[in-house]
Amino acid sequence: MVGFPFAGGAWPMTYLRTDGPRADPATALTWALIGLSVFVVVLITLLVGVGVALRRRRGLAAADAPIEPQGDGIAWLTIGFALTLVALGATLVWTMAALAAIDSPGRPAAVTIEVTGHEWWWEARYLGAGPDDSFTTANEIHIPVGEPVKVLLKGADVIHAFWVPALTGKTETIPGRTNLTWLQADHAGTYRGQCAQFCGLQHAHMAVYVIAQPPAEFEAWRLGQLAGAAAPSDPDAMAGQAVFAAHCGECHTVRGTPAHGSKGPDLTHLMSRRTLAAGAVPNTTGGLSGWIANPQALKPGAKMPATFLSGPQLVQLRAYLETLR
Amino acid sequence: MRGLESTRKPKLVTIDGDYPGARLEAIWGAEPGLKGWLSSVDHKEIGKRYILTAFAFLILGGLEALVMRAQLAGPELRLLTPEQYNQLFTMHGLTMIFLYASPILTGFSNFLWPLLLGSRDMAFPRLNALSYWIYLAAGLFLYAGFVTGHGPDDGWFNYVPYASRAYDAGVNIDVYALGLILLGISTSVGAANFVVTFLQTRAPGMSIGRVPILTWGTLTASVANLLAVPSVSLAFFLLWMDRQFGTRFFATAGGQPLLWQHLFWMFGHPWVYAIVLPAMGMVSDGLPTFCRRPLVGYTAVALSTVATMALGFGVWVHHMFATGMPSLALSFFSGASLIITLPSAVAVFAWTATIWTGRPVITTAFLFFASMIVLFVIGGVSGFMTASVPVDWQLTDTYFVVAHLHYVLIGINVFPVVGGIYYWFPKMTGRLLDERLGQWNFWTMFVGFNVGFFPMHILGLLGMPRRVYTYAYGMGWSGLNLLVSVGSLLFAIGVLLLLVNVVVSLKRGARAGADPWGAPTLEWAVASPPPSYNFAVIPIIASRHPLWEAQLGNDGAGARSQLSHGYLLDQGRETLGTTPLDARPNLILEMPEDSLAPLLLTLGLCGLFIGGLAHAWWLAALGGLVVFGALLDWLWPRLIHADLEKANG
Numbered sequence: 001m002v003g004f005p006f007a008g009g010a011w012p013m014t015y016l017r018t019d020g021p022r023a024d025p026a027t028a029l030t031w032a033l034i035g036l037s038v039f040v041v042v043l044i045t046l047l048v049g050v051g052v053a054l055r056r057r058r059g060l061a062a063a064d065a066p067i068e069p070q071g072d073g074i075a076w077l078t079i080g081f082a083l084t085l086v087a088l089g090a091t092l093v094w095t096m097a098a099l100a101a102i103d104s105p106g107r108p109a110a111v112t113i114e115v116t117g118h119e120w121w122w123e124a125r126y127l128g129a130g131p132d133d134s135f136t137t138a139n140e141i142h143i144p145v146g147e148p149v150k151v152l153l154k155g156a157d158v159i160h161a162f163w164v165p166a167l168t169g170k171t172e173t174i175p176g177r178t179n180l181t182w183l184q185a186d187h188a189g190t191y192r193g194q195c196a197q198f199c200g201l202q203h204a205h206m207a208v209y210v211i212a213q214p215p216a217e218f219e220a221w222r223l224g225q226l227a228g229a230a231a232p233s234d235p236d237a238m239a240g241q242a243v244f245a246a247h248c249g250e251c252h253t254v255r256g257t258p259a260h261g262s263k264g265p266d267l268t269h270l271m272s273r274r275t276l277a278a279g280a281v282p283n284t285t286g287g288l289s290g291w292i293a294n295p296q297a298l299k300p301g302a303k304m305p306a307t308f309l310s311g312p313q314l315v316q317l318r319a320y321l322e323t324l325r
Numbered sequence: 326m327r328g329l330e331s332t333r334k335p336k337l338v339t340i341d342g343d344y345p346g347a348r349l350e351a352i353w354g355a356e357p358g359l360k361g362w363l364s365s366v367d368h369k370e371i372g373k374r375y376i377l378t379a380f381a382f383l384i385l386g387g388l389e390a391l392v393m394r395a396q397l398a399g400p401e402l403r404l405l406t407p408e409q410y411n412q413l414f415t416m417h418g419l420t421m422i423f424l425y426a427s428p429i430l431t432g433f434s435n436f437l438w439p440l441l442l443g444s445r446d447m448a449f450p451r452l453n454a455l456s457y458w459i460y461l462a463a464g465l466f467l468y469a470g471f472v473t474g475h476g477p478d479d480g481w482f483n484y485v486p487y488a489s490r491a492y493d494a495g496v497n498i499d500v501y502a503l504g505l506i507l508l509g510i511s512t513s514v515g516a517a518n519f520v521v522t523f524l525q526t527r528a529p530g531m532s533i534g535r536v537p538i539l540t541w542g543t544l545t546a547s548v549a550n551l552l553a554v555p556s557v558s559l560a561f562f563l564l565w566m567d568r569q570f571g572t573r574f575f576a577t578a579g580g581q582p583l584l585w586q587h588l589f590w591m592f593g594h595p596w597v598y599a600i601v602l603p604a605m606g607m608v609s610d611g612l613p614t615f616c617r618r619p620l621v622g623y624t625a626v627a628l629s630t631v632a633t634m635a636l637g638f639g640v641w642v643h644h645m646f647a648t649g650m651p652s653l654a655l656s657f658f659s660g661a662s663l664i665i666t667l668p669s670a671v672a673v674f675a676w677t678a679t680i681w682t683g684r685p686v687i688t689t690a691f692l693f694f695a696s697m698i699v700l701f702v703i704g705g706v707s708g709f710m711t712a713s714v715p716v717d718w719q720l721t722d723t724y725f726v727v728a729h730l731h732y733v734l735i736g737i738n739v740f741p742v743v744g745g746i747y748y749w750f751p752k753m754t755g756r757l758l759d760e761r762l763g764q765w766n767f768w769t770m771f772v773g774f775n776v777g778f779f780p781m782h783i784l785g786l787l788g789m790p791r792r793v794y795t796y797a798y799g800m801g802w803s804g805l806n807l808l809v810s811v812g813s814l815l816f817a818i819g820v821l822l823l824l825v826n827v828v829v830s831l832k833r834g835a836r837a838g839a840d841p842w843g844a845p846t847l848e849w850a851v852a853s854p855p856p857s858y859n860f861a862v863i864p865i866i867a868s869r870h871p872l873w874e875a876q877l878g879n880d881g882a883g884a885r886s887q888l889s890h891g892y893l894l895d896q897g898r899e900t901l902g903t904t905p906l907d908a909r910p911n912l913i914l915e916m917p918e919d920s921l922a923p924l925l926l927t928l929g930l931c932g933l934f935i936g937g938l939a940h941a942w943w944l945a946a947l948g949g950l951v952v953f954g955a956l957l958d959w960l961w962p963r964l965i966h967a968d969l970e971k972a973n974g
Contacts, residue, residue, distance in 0.1 A: 011801040013788025015719040026715035033716060034786075037706035044702045047677050048695055057617070057684040063843035065617045065686050067876040073621035073678035080674030081667065088663055095659055095713040102715055103652050119492075153649070158487040159582065161647055161722065165788045169718025170647040175486055175577040179649035196647075196722040196790050198480050200487055201407040204793035279797075301407050 012192040015165035019191070020184040021148075022168045025101040029094055036087060105148035105182050113141060114152040117160030117173035117195065119303060120202035121265055121278040126222065127152075135225045136253070138265030139278045140209045144218040145188050153179040158200060164193030164210050172197055185212035194279075201301030207279025221272075228256025229268050232323045240320025243313050251304070254324060264304060270324040277302065289318055335892040335901065335913060340861050345895050352898055353445070353857040355919060364919040366450035367857060371457050372436025373753060378461055379429035383739075385468075386420035387817055389413050398810040400798045410794035411478040412497075416471050418481035419501070423508055424464045426600040426738050431456075431515055433745055434543040434603060436753065438519070440848035440855060441537050443528025443864045445900035446916055448521040451959065452514050455923035459511035462931050463504050470500030477501035480792060482593070483564075485575040485585045490568045496938065499568060502561040503934050509558040510930070516547035516554075524905040528847070529892070530866035531908045534627075537846050537869075538620065541627045542606030545634045546599035552638070553599070557592035560585060569940075583648060590641035598637040601733065602630055604741040605672060605701075608694045611741075611748050612676055614844040615691035616683025619870055619877070622675040629668035636665045646717045655714045662712030669705050673698060688842075689763030693744025696771055700736025704729060707782065722792075725785025731778045743770070743823060750830070751837030755853045758834060762826045770819030777812025780805045845870030850888050862891035863901045866908070918963075926955035 018027045057065055116123040124141045128134045143149045153162050155175035163170040167183040185191065195206035213221065232238050241257065248267075249259030255268040273283055280299045281287040290297070293314055295304040309317065338345075355361040355370070365371070393413050396404045405413065435453065439446050447453045470476045475496045479488045488498045523544045527536065563574040564585070573579040613620045620626060642650065642658035676698050685691060707729035711717045720726060743766075751757045789802045796802055840849035849872055851859060864887060868874055871886035892901055894913060902912030932948020935941070 011787045013800060014786065015788060016786055023719075026719060029713060030710070030716045030719065033710045033713065037710060040706050041699070041703050044673060044677065045699050048680065048698050051677065051680040052685055052687070052695060055681060055684055057686055060686060062615055062617075062686040062688060063841060065684065065843065067617050067843075067845075067873050068684075069877060070618050070682045070684075073675075073682040074625075076674045076678030076681070077622045077625055077671055080670050080677075084666055084670035088666055091709070091713060092660055092663055095663070095715065096656055098713075098715040099652055099656060099659075158492055159484055163722075163790075165719060169715070170721060171718075172648050174582055174648065176582065177649070194788075194790055198484070198487075198722075198792040200492065201411065203790075204407070204795050 013165050013194065015169075018166050019186050019189075020167045021105065021186075022102050022181075022183045023166065025098040026169060029098045032094065033091065036091070040087075105184060107148060109150035109182060110144055110147035112150040112152065113143075114154060115141070115162055115173070115208075116154040116156050117162065117199070117206075118156045119158060119200055120195070120206040120299075122162075122195075122206070122208045123156070123265065126225070128226075133226070135255075135268075136266040137225060137269065138273075139207070139275065140211060140273045142211045142213060142218055142221050143183070143185060144215040145185055145212045147215065148182055148184045151181045151183060153181060159197050160195045160199045160206070161197035162193070162208070163196040164191050164208065166191045167193075167210060170196045183210070185210065188212050188214060190274075192279075202280075202299055205278055205280040205299050205302075207275070209274065209279070224272070225269055229254045229324050231256075232320055234319060234323070236316050236319040237323050238320075240316035240318070243309065243317045244320055247307050247309065248317075267321070267324055270321055272325060277304075285318070285322075288321060289314065292317055292321070333896075333913070335863075335894050335910075337891065338862060338893040339890040345893060346856065346858075346861055348895050349858040349861060350856060352895065355857065360921070361919065363924055364454075364921045366446070366454045366917060366919050366923075368435050368439050368447045368450065368453060369753075369855060369857075369859075371453050372432050372434075374457055375428050375432025375435055375460070377432075378457075378464070379425050379432055382420050382424040382464060383429070384820070386417050386425060387820065389417040389420065390813060391817055393417065394810040394813045396794065397796075397806050399807065400796055400800070400803050402795060405794060407794045408478065411480075411792075412471060412476040414792060415477045415480050415501075416467075419467065419477065419505075421734065422481055422596075422600070423505070424460075424467070426734060427512065427596075428460055429742055430543065430546070430600065430603040430738070431460075433607065433742070433749070434519065434539065437749065437848060438522060438540060438543070439526070439859055439900075440752075440851065441540060441846055442522070442526060443531060443847050443860060443866060444522075444526040445859050445863075445894075445898075447518050448526055448914075449514075449518045451917050451920055451923050452518050454920075455926060456511045456515035456518065458924050458927035459507060459514075459930065462927050463508035463511060466507060466931070466934065467500060467504040470497060470504075475500060482589060483585075484589075485564065485567075485582050486577060488564060488585075489575065499565060499938055502565040502568070503938050505561050506558050506565075507930065507934050509554045512550050512554050516550040519543055519547040520551070525902050525912075526900060526914065527903055527908045528864050528866050529901065529903055529908055529910045530886070531903075533906055533908075534624070535866060535869045537606070538609035538623070538626055538630070539603060539606035541630045542603035542609075545630050546602050549595045549599045549634050549637065553592045553595040556588050557596075560588035560592070563588075565937075586645050586648065587641070590644040591638075594641040594644065595634070595637045597733070598634050601737040602634065604738045604745075606630070607741045607745045607748075608676060608697055609672070610846065611690060611744060612694045613679055613683070614748075614842050615688055615694070616679050616685045617843075618679065618683035619845070619873070620675060621678040621682060622671070623869065625671050626675045629671040632668040633665060636661060636668070640665065640712075643712055643717070646714050647721055652714075659712055659714045663709065665712075666705065666709055669701075673702060673705075688747070689758070689760055689767055690744045690747035692764070692767045692771075693740050693747065696767075697736060697740040697744070700732055700740060700774075703779075704732030704736050707732065720785065722790055723785035724781045724789045724791060727791055728778055728781035728785060731781070735774060735778070740770075746823070746827075748842070749848075750827070751834075751841050752848055752853050752855070754831060754834075755837055756830055756834030757837045757841060758826050758830045762822060762829070766819060766822040766826055768819075769822055770816060773812055773815030773817070773819050775812070777809055777814075777816050780808050780812070784809070840872065845873040847871055847888075860891070862889070862893050864888045864891045920959065922955045922959040926952055926959065929953075929955055 112127045114125040122139050125136045153173045155173040161170045161172045171179050171181040191210040193208040251261040251263040253260045253266045276283050276291050277299050281291050294306050295302050355365045478497050566572040575585050639661045643662045711720050784805050837853045867884040867886040898916035900914050902914045929948045929951030933945050936945025
């Protein structure tokens with residue numbers, strides 16, 4: 001996978017460089033407005049600073065300094081007002097043009113994904129032609145490069161906001177409503193996003209990753225996700241599946257097994273994800289062990305309770321989870 | 326305030342030696358002792374109480390900010406739990422916005438208005454006292470939750486459904502809801518008082534084109550508050566009903582979570598202007614004193630004040646650009662938000678022109694006022710950027726907005742307020758603040774503020790979201806966050822220097838005469854500190870700058886303001902009522918005596934609200950009875966001073 005030049009770089013969340021038609025027109029306008037802003041601030045700072053330096057009266061206390069009529073100065077207001085009006089008019093026109101440009105992709109979306117904000121993770125349901133062609137995953141959204149993707153936004157509990165800076169600005173997920181946004185990545189790579197609307201204790205740990213892949217690679221991933229989980233063969237993993245059914249299935253689904261809870265993320269292909277807990281924990285052997293042993297230590301307030309499993313049970317559970325590829 | 330039938334005409338007299346001061350002092354002076362202190366309705370006393378209380382809240386809010394900046398100084402620090410952080414940022418926001426920024430301006434206006442307008446008190450002195458006591462009570466109410474660990478924790482904006490009982494079950498949000506409704510009473514009665522004071526009690530001849538810009542700012546803000554506060558009081562009342570009695574105004578099923586955002590921001594955005602316009606007025610009045618010339622473009626600045634507020638009622642949706650509303654609707658609010666730049670530009674160019682066409686004398690107050698122009702522009706252009714919908718979809722809810730709002734609130738509120746303290750401290754206390762310490766104070770605050778808050782713009786552009794209790798390594802935010810934390814500490818040291826200056830100067834400051842700055846407006850015509858009755862005779866005003874007429878030639882007109890020759894009102898607590906536009910005298914206003922009723926009414930309200938919070942309905946009922954009793958006492962007809970003198974022979 002080719003790394004996106006800056007999404008994986010020093011500033012993974014910046015929107016000063018973006019990579020798709022939903023974001024780019026706004027980025028150009030952002031740069032223009034930054035330029036205008038810097039110009040205005042420098043101008044006024046100079047006017048105030050130079051004015052004070054040139055006109056200041058030394059050696060007299062305020063009470064002793066004379067009051068002299070000095071002209072009405074109204075020309076300053078007229079010129080200032082006129083300049084502001086020009087800058088304002090130009091910004092208004094550009095704003096409307098940019099808004100129109102990013103309003104919709106202009107061609108049918110290749111993929112439709114229903115993204116639901118939960119406290120504190122993202123559910124992503126890929127809507128196919130029918131139920132058999134649809135599947136659910138979490139926190140990592142794969143998309144085909146160069147294709148518009150339609151995103152339906154829902155709120156499960158409180159209001160969140162879906163935001164992937166390099167691809168699209170923010171749209172809130174509001175319970176009881178379905179909001180609509182879209183995105184398109186012009187290059188293959190991983191783009192980081194994060195919930196932007198304050199949503200409670202773990203608002204800080206609610207990342208989402210968009211992984212843009214060449215269409216063929218995306219299709220292969222999609223087919224893999226559609227399939228259920230393969231049954232484990234290793235004895236530890238088999239024991240772990242029983243532990244999972246007893247302790248985890250209430251909240252989590254692993255398709256192809258009896259576990260079909262819906263409070264937490266679908267774990268059918270857990271090992272295809274890079275992170276756990278919406279970006280809070282790396283999906284490594286150590287990360288996974290720590291997370292299932294005591295989620296509250298890593299993400300205090302998260303809805304996943306401590307499981308109180310014995311050491312051997314935790315090892316078995318991890319072995320099972322590691323088979324979910 | 327009660328209008329007397331014009332059975333008598335006030336005498337026109339010239340002040341002569343001690344006359345009529347001693348008699349007026351006997352009429353207006355407060356009773357000594359605790360009872361006199363608690364029952365005082367003197368606007369100067371109330372104004373100073375407002376300023377001191379608001380400053381105490383500023384310090385509390387600042388300390389909360391410093392604790393948060395310690396937590397955010399590096400990535401993945403664990404100084405605070407998420408819940409502690411959420412309560413801290415919520416309390417910081419609501420403290421600064423509700424308990425500091427607005428009340429401090431109310432304090433200045435309370436102290437200054439009757440002095441600026443040539444009157445003896447506000448139109449409704451008891452209402453004024455009530456407004457202060459309720460403000461104090463609401464502040465304590467909100468902090469009582471916080472110190473017991475149950476402070477509001479959903480941000481000052483308090484979005485539902487997170488603020489609903491299902492997601493925030495504790496008493497935290499109820500404290501916020503009831504506290505704000507209580508505070509809303511204070512704001513509303515205070516605002517009504519300012520409006521009537523402006524319309525009825527200006528000195529004869531002070532037509533609306535001759536009032537200081539500060540009064541325009543406060544008047545505009547007060548009218549806005551009367552229209553905006555009901556929206557938020559209603560929203561919080563409905564929320565409290567949802568939480569306590571199972572109504573469904575904001576519920577996902579059967580209600581509408583988005584309704585909260587509309588009701589809140591219909592209040593919230595006008596409020597933002599209400600807490601900066603009076604401060605802009607301070608600059609418009611203070612800057613010319615040090616530039617040694619009248620403000621450039623008085624009429625344009627006064628009108629732009631009103632225009633900003635009017636437009637300010639049509640922009641609330643720019644807080645909601647990301648809610649998924651249709652693009653067409655958004656573009657209207659985008660346009661309205663951009664247009665607000667125009668009246669702001671008028672003010673900025675008026676101040677700049679005043680500097681260029683004047684001869685500034687550099688004092689600490691001048692430095693605070695002049696630097697405010699630059700900070701205002703920085704906060705203005707960043708606001709301009711967020712007004713553009715597609716740009717805002719990226720900027721909103723990042724640190725860019727945190728930077729913006731602090732440049733607005735600190736730049737346009739705190740800097741003018743501190744400048745105002747340097748300017749009016751001699752009027753309030755009779756002593757000048759130390760200028761050398763003042764220069765240190767200014768430069769520490771100015772440098773600390775910019776080091777602390779400017780990098781937040783960049784953090785925002787690098788994608789750091791707001792209201793996160795921590796952030797990960799590798800996001801490129803760590804170095805700038807450390808810089809922000811260091812800068813805010815420096816800024817806090819600057820504020821500390823102000824406190825040191827105040828404490829030192831109260832004892833050892835140079836004595837100020839009536840007019841230490843050679844200033845143009847009426848408050849400088851009376852002694853420092855002013856006597857309890859303000860003006861021995863109600864002056865007669867002929868221009869915008871009654872104290873500069875000799876030098877300026879009074880706008881070219883022949884008449885001169887008369888400050889020591891005017892209307893004598895010494896038959897009791899009286900001031901002169903004048904017509905709303907031209908300020909022609911038309912009434913003698915009978916002003917109330919000091920009274921404990923406002924304090925008693927406030928205590929009753931406290932019982933009512935604490936009872937409501939705790940579901941202790943007996944306490945609520947008791948509180949209601951006390952409120953009723955206090956109102957009876959308040960409104961009970963009394964013999965006025967003149968009647969008493971007649972009765973006593």
